[in-house]
Amino acid sequence: MSGLEKITDNASVSVIKFLQANVPKSDLVNIEKELKKDFLLAKKKSKGQKVKKKRKKSRILTRKEKKALGFYAIPRDSVKYSEVVPLNQIWSDYISQMLELEKLGPVGTNKNWEQFTQTIYKADFHGSMMQVVRSKCPSYVGKKGICIMDTKNTFKIVSIDNLVTTIPKKDSVFELYVKDIKICVFGKHLCVRPAERSTKKVKSYLHPDL
Amino acid sequence: MKKVQGNDSFQRINYLYQISKHMAGINPVLSAYYGNLIVNVAKKNVLKIHPDIKRQICKKCRTMLVDKTSGKMKMRNRNKSKHIEWTCNTCGVKRNFPANKGKDHRVWLERPEAVEEVIN
Numbered sequence: 126m127s128g129l130e131k132i133t134d135n136a137s138v139s140v141i142k143f144l145q146a147n148v149p150k151s152d153l154v155n156i157e158k159e160l161k162k163d164f165l166l167a168k169k170k171s172k173g174q175k176v177k178k179k180r181k182k183s184r185i186l187t188r189k190e191k192k193a194l195g196f197y198a199i200p201r202d203s204v205k206y207s208e209v210v211p212l213n214q215i216w217s218d219y220i221s222q223m224l225e226l227e228k229l230g231p232v233g234t235n236k237n238w239e240q241f242t243q244t245i246y247k248a249d250f251h252g253s254m255m256q257v258v259r260s261k262c263p264s265y266v267g268k269k270g271i272c273i274m275d276t277k278n279t280f281k282i283v284s285i286d287n288l289v290t291t292i293p294k295k296d297s298v299f300e301l302y303v304k305d306i307k308i309c310v311f312g313k314h315l316c317v318r319p320a321e322r323s324t325k326k327v328k329s330y331l332h333p334d335l
Numbered sequence: 336m337k338k339v340q341g342n343d344s345f346q347r348i349n350y351l352y353q354i355s356k357h358m359a360g361i362n363p364v365l366s367a368y369y370g371n372l373i374v375n376v377a378k379k380n381v382l383k384i385h386p387d388i389k390r391q392i393c394k395k396c397r398t399m400l401v402d403k404t405s406g407k408m409k410m411r412n413r414n415k416s417k418h419i420e421w422t423c424n425t426c427g428v429k430r431n432f433p434a435n436k437g438k439d440h441r442v443w444l445e446r447p448e449a450v451e452e453v454i455n
């Protein structure tokens with residue numbers, strides 16, 4: 126778009142003709158000159174500024190990089206059952222310390238029963254041995270294994286035959302095994318992201334409907 | 336036992352730290368997931384992660400760093416000052432900790448005068 130270029134294309138010619146017809150006679154001389162002015166924001170100016178700013182080296186993994194490392198997909202046969210058994214051992218120590226199981230009396234008689242249930246819902250479920258007792262989808266019923274991942278709506282468990290299964294929480298009832306105690310947990314109430322669950326307030330009375 | 340604010344979260348962080356460390360050599364993906372969870376739990380509850388734990392988490396991918404399995408530890412000299420260099424095997428990020436002979440590099444929490452009260 127150099128200033129010396131002769132105006133040739135159809136549209137420009139018609140614009141000039143229009144201007145020549147409508148502009149006062151004293152300005153007629155200036156029409157061609159004014160049209161050939163360069164504007165600051167036009168293409169020409171920005172071309173020179175296109176030198177890219179050096180991006181700062183990012184300190185955290187981007188989503189793309191995470192995907193490349195395989196952080197999102199856990200293949201069905203990637204985790205061995207024998208690898209997660211130690212998790213379960215550490216977990217049962219952890220949960221019995223959390224719930225103070227030694228002091229626990231029979232069901233319903235303890236004064237702190239309410240607090241006990243609160244603690245369960247605030248605890249961590251990674252590494253717990255769980256079984257699906259009831260579910261809307263019958264093929265999930267009876268699945269048993271060690272939980273390795275806990276997302277907002279699902280549990281990922283590893284069963285004894287080294288398979289990773291994803292189970293939706295919402296329509297299932299789980300049973301947890303802590304040493305020789307069984308705890309029944311409704312998955313419906315656990316639909317919170319694991320990091321947020323400890324801060325979230327749980328209603329003291331939860332309807333156990335399914 | 337006296338009740339401490341955020342005790343259950345501290346217990347949770349402790350537990351997650353253990354399983355993350357266990358998984359470090361076996362499955363880096365899960366280790367990173369648990370490491371990530373440690374950071375998120377601490378963030379949500381506004382708690383500080385103890386420097387001993389925090390230094391073992393990779394800054395970039397948050398796997399637990401264990402020498403010769405998920406990371407490499409090396410002593411290095413640069414500008415007459417020694418430091419320990421950790422390299423993550425998963426994402427390849429490097430991290431330095433100063434380690435000069437005559438100097439005290441402990442952070443505040445590791446010094447004896449930082450202990451206010453022992454609760455048990």
Ligand SMILES: [Zn+2]
Nearest residue numbers: 393396423426
């Ligand atoms: Zn890393």
